[in-house]
Amino acid sequence: MRLSVIGTGYVGLVTAACFADLGHQVIGVDRDEERIRALQAGRSPIFEPGIEELLARGAEHRRLRFTTDTAEAVRESEVIFITVGTPSLESGDADVTAVAAVAETIAESLRDYRVIVEKSTVPVRTGERIRDQIMLLTGGSVPFDIASNPEFTREGSAIYDFMHPDRIVIGVTSERAERLLRDVYRPFDCPILVTNLATAELIKHASNAFLAMKISYINAVANVCERVGADVKLVAEGMGHDARIGRAFLNAGVGYGGSCFPKDVAAFVRIAHEAGYDFRLLQEVARVNEGQRELLIRHLKDALWVLSHRVVTVLGLAFKPNTDDMREAPSVCVIERLLREGAQVRAYDPVAEPNARRLLPSVAYYDEPYEACRGSDAVVLLTEWEEFQRLDLMRLRSLMRRPVIVDGRNILDPAKARAHGFHYAGMGR
Numbered sequence: 001m002r003l004s005v006i007g008t009g010y011v012g013l014v015t016a017a018c019f020a021d022l023g024h025q026v027i028g029v030d031r032d033e034e035r036i037r038a039l040q041a042g043r044s045p046i047f048e049p050g051i052e053e054l055l056a057r058g059a060e061h062r063r064l065r066f067t068t069d070t071a072e073a074v075r076e077s078e079v080i081f082i083t084v085g086t087p088s089l090e091s092g093d094a095d096v097t098a099v100a101a102v103a104e105t106i107a108e109s110l111r112d113y114r115v116i117v118e119k120s121t122v123p124v125r126t127g128e129r130i131r132d133q134i135m136l137l138t139g140g141s142v143p144f145d146i147a148s149n150p151e152f153t154r155e156g157s158a159i160y161d162f163m164h165p166d167r168i169v170i171g172v173t174s175e176r177a178e179r180l181l182r183d184v185y186r187p188f189d190c191p192i193l194v195t196n197l198a199t200a201e202l203i204k205h206a207s208n209a210f211l212a213m214k215i216s217y218i219n220a221v222a223n224v225c226e227r228v229g230a231d232v233k234l235v236a237e238g239m240g241h242d243a244r245i246g247r248a249f250l251n252a253g254v255g256y257g258g259s260c261f262p263k264d265v266a267a268f269v270r271i272a273h274e275a276g277y278d279f280r281l282l283q284e285v286a287r288v289n290e291g292q293r294e295l296l297i298r299h300l301k302d303a304l305w306v307l308s309h310r311v312v313t314v315l316g317l318a319f320k321p322n323t324d325d326m327r328e329a330p331s332v333c334v335i336e337r338l339l340r341e342g343a344q345v346r347a348y349d350p351v352a353e354p355n356a357r358r359l360l361p362s363v364a365y366y367d368e369p370y371e372a373c374r375g376s377d378a379v380v381l382l383t384e385w386e387e388f389q390r391l392d393l394m395r396l397r398s399l400m401r402r403p404v405i406v407d408g409r410n411i412l413d414p415a416k417a418r419a420h421g422f423h424y425a426g427m428g429r
């Protein structure tokens with residue numbers, strides 16, 4: 001089928017590359033010319049494992065191309081996916097300006113029937129708004145359908161997730177749109193849930209908020225564990241064996257970050273409020289999350305007494321492993337706090353450094369973890385990159401001025417760290 005994907009960020013690029021790999025003809029569109037130039041040259045503007053291979057295959061089989069021209073993509077595709085960003089506004093509402101701009105450009109270029117699919121995470125009823133605006137602009141002269149097809153991939157394993165979804169959700173208002181979207185997803189062997197637009201939109205809000213809630217729940221439990229001498233990791237394991245609960249998303253730590261959970265929880269609270277429901281449960285989820293940053297700083301202060309003039313090495317900057325995405329990464333808030341309190345901050349991350357430099361220019365960046373720790377007063381682990389699980393603790397101990405580890409992701413074995421002479425503080429252990 002002929003598809004286009006408008007917005008080639010973390011979601012759009014993976015969507016475009018995977019659809020092309022499945023045999024569709026795909027046009028990826030972005031308004032960012034530099035991004036499109038890089039993609040036309042076969043370079044990925046984001047770090048996502050496996051993406052460059054998919055881009056190369058797409059180009060080789062002439063199934064994937066990139067342009068800045070939305071009108072051309074609309075002319076040449078049967079189905080148009082919108083995957084532009086929907087960041088948070090100050091109020092917590094999602095900023096749908098980019099979605100509205102794309103809808104307008106689509107309306108201006110619409111000549112034949114098209115299915116216009118919102119894949120961006122948008123407030124419930126955005127689909128209706130897109131439809132109303134396109135109707136206003138076209139005067140109803142061209143038939144079209146709006147559909148909602150929320151995306152559930154995780155950065156860092158987005159290609160695998162896209163190719164092996166647990167389910168596909170399609171919100172539609174016509175059989176024609178349903179048929180076309182079923183054709184798009186024909187290669188997939190998973191449940192396809194067909195709903196109306198609002199239900200599909202709400203499934204995404206409800207899913208992300210639920211996952212964030214699981215994280216905040218275990219973080220709240222971690223706070224109790226610290227007070228009573230229990231180990232939250234084992235508590236999570238004990239809970240996780242229960243099929244009704246499940247072990248996933250029960251990792252206590254410095255809290256969730258990234259481009260989705262913080263903004264999607266805030267947006268869901270606002271959506272519920274607008275609809276007349278006070279979603280206090282989710283407000284508390286966000287509050288518990290912020291508290292985890294504070295807890296980590298408290299652990300650091302317990303070990304170092306004061307932070308002023310202490311040299312603190314942060315290992316891990318990205319909001320999670322296998323991505324270079326720094327949006328709402330806990331590292332940003334933790335490092336800003338350390339700098340405010342007068343600490344000297346050094347940092348190492350295997351891939352996120354270029355993005356981190358833009359946000360945190362006064363940090364000293366290193367190419368590898370051990371040099372970053374030489375002479376430092378404490379190590380703070382903020383991203384669970386696999387390489388940090390294999391840190392040579394003996395070597396680390398010999399390099400550091402004070403043997404302090406604050407493990408914001410509970411990735412090290414406390415007994416082993418202590419046996420190497422470290423003051424070790426995890427989260428809820």
Ligand SMILES: NC(=O)c1ccc[n+]([C@@H]2O[C@H](COP(=O)([O-])OP(=O)(O)OC[C@H]3O[C@@H](n4cnc5c(N)ncnc54)[C@H](O)[C@@H]3O)[C@@H](O)[C@H]2O)c1
Pocket residue numbers: 006007008009010011012029030031032035070083084085086098101102119120121122151152153154155259260
């Ligand atoms: N990042 C994730 O893992 C993830 C997962 C599921 C859902 N989502 C949702 O998907 C959406 C996109 O997220 P993302 O992380 O890919 O965002 P992103 O910021 O990485 O990418 C958005 C892209 O859209 C482009 N863009 C903006 N306005 C445009 C316009 N008018 N025309 C063409 N291109 C335009 C930007 O230049 C950018 O490249 C968001 O709503 C997000 O909540 C993200």
